[in-house]
Amino acid sequence: MNMMRRAVIDPEKCDGAQICEPMGICPAQAIEREDGFTYVNTECKGCGKCVRMCPKQAIKVV
Numbered sequence: 818m819n820m821m822r823r824a825v826i827d828p829e830k831c832d833g834a835q836i837c838e839p840m841g842i843c844p845a846q847a848i849e850r851e852d853g854f855t856y857v858n859t860e861c862k863g864c865g866k867c868v869r870m871c872p873k874q875a876i877k878v879v
């Protein structure tokens with residue numbers, strides 16, 4: 818069972834910006850975009866660095 822905390826992106830808050838600061842600072846390259854939709858992949862370590870970088874407050878670690 819995997820009890821690790823992970824970042825999740827609220828699709829209603831995320832604007833799918835091309836310049837995504839959380840994507841740039843993630844040490845695990847865990848934030849990806851596909852077809853204009855930004856998501857967190859399984860490489861996320863739950864460090865939380867992305868949370869405060871998101872200008873839309875769209876990310877939280879759960």
Ligand code: SF4
Pocket residue numbers: 823824842843844845846847848857860861862863864865866867868878
């Ligand atoms: S919590 Fe850390 S590892 Fe996970 S997506 Fe955010 S910056 Fe990357």
